[in-house]
Amino acid sequence: MRHYLDHAATTPMHPAALDAMTRQLTVVGNASSLHTSGRAARRVVEESRESIAAALGCRPSEVVFTSGGTESDNLALRGTYASRRDADPRRTRLLVSEVEHHAVLDCAEFLVQHEGAEITWLACDADGRVAPETVRAAILADPGSAALVSVMWANNEVGTVQDIPGIAAMAHELGIPLHTDAVQAFGHVPMDLAAADVELAAVTAHKLGGPVGVGALVVKRDHTLVPLSHGGGQERQVRSGTLDVAGIRGFAVAVEQAMLDRETESIRLAALRDRLVGGAMALGLGIVPGGEWVAGDVTGRLPGSAHLLVPGCEGDSLLYLLDAAGIECSTGSACQAGVPQPSHVLLAMGLTQEQARGALRLSLGRTSTEDDVQAVLSALPAAVERARRAAGTSDTAPTVGAA
Numbered sequence: 001m002r003h004y005l006d007h008a009a010t011t012p013m014h015p016a017a018l019d020a021m022t023r024q025l026t027v028v029g030n031a032s033s034l035h036t037s038g039r040a041a042r043r044v045v046e047e048s049r050e051s052i053a054a055a056l057g058c059r060p061s062e063v064v065f066t067s068g069g070t071e072s073d074n075l076a077l078r079g080t081y082a083s084r085r086d087a088d089p090r091r092t093r094l095l096v097s098e099v100e101h102h103a104v105l106d107c108a109e110f111l112v113q114h115e116g117a118e119i120t121w122l123a124c125d126a127d128g129r130v131a132p133e134t135v136r137a138a139i140l141a142d143p144g145s146a147a148l149v150s151v152m153w154a155n156n157e158v159g160t161v162q163d164i165p166g167i168a169a170m171a172h173e174l175g176i177p178l179h180t181d182a183v184q185a186f187g188h189v190p191m192d193l194a195a196a197d198v199e200l201a202a203v204t205a206h207k208l209g210g211p212v213g214v215g216a217l218v219v220k221r222d223h224t225l226v227p228l229s230h231g232g233g234q235e236r237q238v239r240s241g242t243l244d245v246a247g248i249r250g251f252a253v254a255v256e257q258a259m260l261d262r263e264t265e266s267i268r269l270a271a272l273r274d275r276l277v278g279g280a281m282a283l284g285l286g287i288v289p290g291g292e293w294v295a296g297d298v299t300g301r302l303p304g305s306a307h308l309l310v311p312g313c314e315g316d317s318l319l320y321l322l323d324a325a326g327i328e329c330s331t332g333s334a335c336q337a338g339v340p341q342p343s344h345v346l347l348a349m350g351l352t353q354e355q356a357r358g359a360l361r362l363s364l365g366r367t368s369t370e371d372d373v374q375a376v377l378s379a380l381p382a383a384v385e386r387a388r389r390a391a392g393t394s395d396t397a398p399t400v401g402a403a
Contacts (some may be wrong), residue, residue: 002058003375005329006206007304007365008156008184013250014209014257014366021211021250031243032232032344041245048252051107053193055255056218057192064235065216065248069183072202072217073103073289075239076179079225080200081111084147084177086226095138097122097162098348099155101181103202105344108150122151128158128349132166139174146176153185153201157345157361158291159305161189165196170381172197177223183215184205187258188266199223205247209366210254214247261366263371269294269303269364272373276306276362278379285384286311290346290359304364309351312393313358321383322360329362329375 004012013021029041046060053060066072077094084091096108098121111117115356124130130151140144149171154161164180171178178198185191185275187208193201200223204215219225219238231240274295280287290307292300310318315331322329342356362376 001326001375003063003327003372004367005306005362005364005372005376007368008159008302008361008363009330010206010212011209011365012367013206013211014310015212015252016257017250017254020253021246021282022215022248029245031245032234040334041243044245044249045243048248051252052216052255054257056186056203057194057196058201058218059221061236062218062221064219065243066215066239067213067218067379068202068206068215069101069202070103071239072204072215073101073179073181073337075217075225076200076202076219077104077107077112077148078115078176078228080148080179080223080237081115081117082226083224085115087224088144090144092116093118093120093124093147095149095176097121097124097151099124099128099130099157099160099345100150100152101156101183104150104152104181106177117147118145120144122149122255123322126350128160128345129292130154130162130167132163132170135167136170136174139171139176143176146174148179149176150179150181153180153182153191153346154189154302155291156184157343157359158307158349159184159302159363161185161300161302164198168197177187181302184302187255187262188304190267192271194216205251205254208254208258208349210251214244214251216251220311264301265366269368270298272338272368272370273304273306275370276364276373276376277308279373280380281378283381284346285381287380287384290351291349296387300364304368306362306364308360308362310358310387312391313384313387314391315357316389317387318358318360318383321343321386322376322379323380325375325383326380329360329367329376331359331361334336340378 029037031041031045049063050060053063085283122130168178177199182201183204186203199220201218206212229240290309342353346356
């Protein structure tokens with residue numbers, strides 16, 4: 001039997017979203033066409049836009065549909081950088097947190113290499129949290145050059161939830177727009193973009209029970225972006241391309257279901273997460289949680305995020321051994337050019353390379369059960385023993401410091 005604990009990568013579609021999308025796939029109509037079928041498709045898109053906007057706490061006109069989180073992040077950074085630099089050539093500095101997803105990091109590096117941008121890295125604490133005061137100090141170092149602040153709402157590896165309203169307040173006090181990658185947060189923790197006063201927020205469907213390949217960038221109505229794609233002028237002239245009506249419908253239904261279930265599901269998932277983290281620590285293997293872990297917490301850490309640091313092991317070895325035992329999860333490592341690298345998130349949190357290599361990310365979702373948790377706890381001892389033998393370390397490797 002397989003046990004899926006990689007919901008942070010993608011989570012199964014909600015049955016209601018799958019049904020709505022499947023039915024829409026049988027209906028012809030381009031949402032840009034003016035005939036009856038086109039107008040019907042447009043109605044589906046706009047009704048979906050309204051329900052997604054209501055869940056996000058923004059205006060429907062501020063929701064720009066995209067292919068997902070990566071495109072949304074790229075449109076936010078590249079589009080804003082171009083707009084801000086065109087308005088004032090001095091504004092070439094991006095203020096980016098050290099714990100961002102590569103959709104943000106790599107886009108920022110592209111702007112450095114090809115568009116003359118500079119990056120100021122925003123440091124985090126041992127839990128992966130960026131303080132609003134850190135953002136303020138970074139802006140004040142050279143206010144005239146700051147183009148954009150980018151801090152993710154919730155971390156995709158360790159699950160840390162950032163103080164986005166506090167960071168936005170600091171940025172706006174100094175006149176700098178804020179972008180947040182909210183891909184992991186949307187549908188899992190409370191979000192109100194109007195209250196937080198965020199200019200740009202990236203979200204995607206497949207992290208909350210919708211289809212892969214559709215997402216959105218929330219663009220505050222007074223914020224100017226230079227588009228990356230050109231053509232039909234769909235989506236406020238910001239993102240041209242024929243709209244995926246069926247995908248958008250599935251996205252909207254998934255959002256509706258996530259909002260209905262969020263509070264009760266958060267409590268349920270946090271209980272499973274706590275049993276998983278606490279049970280792993282009780283195995284006597286020196287395992288500690290990555291990032292801040294407080295039992296029952298559903299606001300400071302994503303409810304379904306269990307991140308474990310296993311000393312004396314390579315995370316990749318553990319992943320394959322657990323996979324052979326029927327446990328599907330991921331590590332805290334990114335593989336670049338075939339060479340495993342320690343997680344940049346964990347290094348930014350102050351872990352050594354050795355500590356960061358022994359990371360496991362086990363993420364829970366709607367289909368997760370107590371059986372999944374027990375399966376992990378049953379498989380861990382043998383997997384850790386074999387991984388440590390492969391790494392040439394003892395079974396009683398020293399415990400790493402709490403992250």
